[in-house]
Amino acid sequence: MDRITGGNVMSAYEQEYNWAQSKPEEFWLNQAQNIDWFKAPNTALQTDENGIERWFPDGELNTAWLALDYHCEQGRGEHTAMIYDSPVTGVQKQYSYNNLRDQVAKIAGMLASEGVEKGDRVVIYMPMIPEAAMAMLACARLGAIHSVVFGGFAPNELAVRIEDAEPKVVMTTSCGIEINKVLPYKPLVDKAIMDSRWKPDTVFVLQRPECEAELGQERDKDWLSAVNQAKAHPCVPVKATDPLYILYTSGTTGKPKGVVRDNGGHAVAMKYSMSAIYNVPQDGVYWAASDVGWVVGHSYIVYGPLIHGCTTILFEGKPVRTPNPGAFWRVCEQYDVDVLFSAPTAFRAIKKEDPEGEYLHQYDLSKLKTIFMAGERLDPPTLEWVQTKSNKPVIDHWWQTETGWAIAGNPTGIELMPVKAGSSTKPIPGYQVEILNEAGEAQAPNQQGFVALKRPLPPSCLPTVWRNHDRFEAGYLGQFPGYYVSGDGGYLDEDGYLFIMGRIDDVINVAGHRLSTGEMEEIVGGHPAIAECAVVGVHDDLKGQLPLGFVVLKDGVDVDLNELEGQLVGKVRDEIGAVACFKHALVVDRLPKTRSGKILRRTIRQIADGEHYTVPSTIDDPTSLNEIERVLG
Numbered sequence: 201m202d203r204i205t206g207g208n209v210m211s212a213y214e215q216e217y218n219w220a221q222s223k224p225e226e227f228w229l230n231q232a233q234n235i236d237w238f239k240a241p242n243t244a245l246q247t248d249e250n251g252i253e254r255w256f257p258d259g260e261l262n263t264a265w266l267a268l269d270y271h272c273e274q275g276r277g278e279h280t281a282m283i284y285d286s287p288v289t290g291v292q293k294q295y296s297y298n299n300l301r302d303q304v305a306k307i308a309g310m311l312a313s314e315g316v317e318k319g320d321r322v323v324i325y326m327p328m329i330p331e332a333a334m335a336m337l338a339c340a341r342l343g344a345i346h347s348v349v350f351g352g353f354a355p356n357e358l359a360v361r362i363e364d365a366e367p368k369v370v371m372t373t374s375c376g377i378e379i380n381k382v383l384p385y386k387p388l389v390d391k392a393i394m395d396s397r398w399k400p401d402t403v404f405v406l407q408r409p410e411c412e413a414e415l416g417q418e419r420d421k422d423w424l425s426a427v428n429q430a431k432a433h434p435c436v437p438v439k440a441t442d443p444l445y446i447l448y449t450s451g452t453t454g455k456p457k458g459v460v461r462d463n464g465g466h467a468v469a470m471k472y473s474m475s476a477i478y479n480v481p482q483d484g485v486y487w488a489a490s491d492v493g494w495v496v497g498h499s500y501i502v503y504g505p506l507i508h509g510c511t512t513i514l515f516e517g518k519p520v521r522t523p524n525p526g527a528f529w530r531v532c533e534q535y536d537v538d539v540l541f542s543a544p545t546a547f548r549a550i551k552k553e554d555p556e557g558e559y560l561h562q563y564d565l566s567k568l569k570t571i572f573m574a575g576e577r578l579d580p581p582t583l584e585w586v587q588t589k590s591n592k593p594v595i596d597h598w599w600q601t602e603t604g605w606a607i608a609g610n611p612t613g614i615e616l617m618p619v620k621a622g623s624s625t626k627p628i629p630g631y632q633v634e635i636l637n638e639a640g641e642a643q644a645p646n647q648q649g650f651v652a653l654k655r656p657l658p659p660s661c662l663p664t665v666w667r668n669h670d671r672f673e674a675g676y677l678g679q680f681p682g683y684y685v686s687g688d689g690g691y692l693d694e695d696g697y698l699f700i701m702g703r704i705d706d707v708i709n710v711a712g713h714r715l716s717t718g719e720m721e722e723i724v725g726g727h728p729a730i731a732e733c734a735v736v737g738v739h740d741d742l743k744g745q746l747p748l749g750f751v752v753l754k755d756g757v758d759v760d761l762n763e764l765e766g767q768l769v770g771k772v773r774d775e776i777g778a779v780a781c782f783k784h785a786l787v788v789d790r791l792p793k794t795r796s797g798k799i800l801r802r803t804i805r806q807i808a809d810g811e812h813y814t815v816p817s818t819i820d821d822p823t824s825l826n827e828i829e830r831v832l833g
């Protein structure tokens with residue numbers, strides 16, 4: 201609907217955007233009315249003791265209530281809440297809202313019997329099975345704070361998170377299942393707890409038939425027997441500003457950042473996004489083909505669709521080889537999926553194995569309305585391929601663990617704007633996106649700079665880093681007063697379309713997984729033969745980026761270079777996990793550096809990607825660049 205103001209016709213998007221920008225408190229209090237509070241908020245925004253704006257400070261609610269009980273109370277208890285589709289085990293199962301609520305209430309009772317209360321932390325290290333989502337919701341039911349750790353991370357990563365979150369309980373399974381391999385989880389959990397200074401009181405282990413775990417420690421408890429003995433636990437009211445979860449994400453150092461998500465702002469933003477961005481009806485079927493270990497999984501496998509009352513799909517498989525590149529389309533047809541959301545890398549994998557879309561054409565996709573992508577930039581060839589083959593609108597949207605929902609996108613529920621390849625379209629109502637230069641000055645259209653968000657940030661965005669507020673201030677707020685810096689570079693064009701050009705820090709995206717090259721450097725640099733090293737993310741046609749290491753040996757070290765590379769690859773795999781995809785380390789005599797000793801990682805990456813580059817004026821020794829070119833052959 202267009203409205204005429206002072207001679208200008210405002211589009212539906214502009215109206216909504218302007219409302220959120222000019223009267224954010226009114227706008228968000230209005231959106232807050234769409235969820236079922238225990239105590240509805242009267243105050244929209246208040247500054248907390250750290251000077252951070254907080255949403256709905258006087259509101260009380262329970263996120264699990266909104267996701268489950270509320271729908272049962274509304275007479276929608278028999279509606280399907282969750283579909284579990286697991287091509288790797290051959291299992292397909294459906295859960296109604298009543299059923300899911302009852303199971304979650306019992307799991308909450310099981311946690312409560314181990315002393316878990318409001319504010320306590322629970323670490324969840326589980327693959328893509330329904331109990332992972334149930335565990336999250338059970339924590340939410342108790343007002344406990346969950347921290348889900350992606351199942352592909354190695355024990356060291358789990359240990360770091362356990363040590364930081366200090367959970368009373370860890371919830372896990374006996375194994376995860378990847379294509380053609382069963383990965384025992386319990387030994388990884390035992391190792392992580394052994395290496396962590398913090399020891400949880402209890403570890404609940406859900407036994408899976410593919411590989412049973414030995415419950416050898418005193419703290420180990422069999423999940424199924426415990427849940428059978430547990431009493432259903434009611435929803436515990438929490439303040440809107442109480443944390444719902446901590447989700448660790450890669451920063452520039454080896455220590456991941458614990459992004460804190462509050463209950464109230466998150467629930468309101470989830471509810472708003474389901475209509476405004478995804479345009480999915482309440483009884484629609486929504487499928488985010490991601491993993492509960494990532495923010496996409498938190499927001500759009502678990503909370504968003506359930507708060508909205510949809511059917512969500514939890515898929516334990518891959519886009520290809522499960523058993524073929526038709527897996528996504530099969531699921532869409534079988535369950536009448538309205539909205540599909542995944543990472544561009546997943547579609548590149550499908551395109552590689554089914555370039556003509558022969559599998560796609562075997563399925564009836566008439567119910568599928570829109571395909572959304574995020575996690576990395578949607579490259580124009582992939583956009584074009586998916587659009588042409590599926591004949592559906594394909595929407596790129598840009599967001600981060602820190603925000604929990606899209607910062608920029610094409611809000612299809614407000615107005616489907618024309619798509620520009622390479623752009624994630626426009627800022628979502630509530631976000632004020634600006635492009636700043638080093639001095640913090642706004643850039644003209646089409647000029648690249650730091651992509652920054654003017655405060656206050658909308659609901660759901662992080663208010664702090666878990667137990668490290670200084671890191672939040674220093675990493676996000678300190679650079680430009682009044683702004684949050686996203687860590688991404690990019691520009692706005694003359695029509696206000698946002699183009700995200702990639703990270704400007706040491707974070708890379710490998711197959712939609714956010715990883716820190718700084719952390720990889722710490723691991724590689726810890727090898728006794730290595731004097732110093734640089735890890736950069738180089739372009740990869742399938743995974744978007746892959747890490748590549750450049751190492752300088754200590755003087756006098758005499759090693760077989762193939763053996764050394766194998767050791768470094770093994771070390772990164774052992775300490776971060778196979779998902780890091782660190783496969784190569786090249787030995788150089790020296791690394792290119794500035795005169796003040798900073799490694800010129802950007803220039804190294806440009807050389808590795810075969811891009812045109814200018815020799816930085818601050819370079820100490822220009823011949824060091826020849827050395828990089830030499831090893832790259």
Ligand code: COA
Pocket residue numbers: 327350351352353376378383489490491494496518519520542543545546549574575710711712713742743777778779780781
């Ligand atoms: N548990 C244990 N190991 C895991 C894992 C998990 N949950 N996820 C991945 N791994 C392992 C893989 O088995 C593989 O191990 P290998 O080196 O021994 O073969 C390694 O980590 C790399 O995995 P991945 O990067 O996923 O590569 P792949 O070749 O198996 O699959 C894609 C490639 C593109 C199909 C896959 O990465 C994908 O579907 N990506 C979508 C990502 C996504 O959903 N991102 C979330 C944001 S929306």
Ligand code: AMP
Pocket residue numbers: 449494495573574575576577578596597598599600601602624686687688700702703709712713714
């Ligand atoms: P994560 O926190 O794991 O969701 O990763 C967030 C980062 O992924 C962002 O800072 C971007 O670098 C990148 N990213 C996510 N979505 C997009 C997108 N649509 N376009 C470009 N980059 C994206």
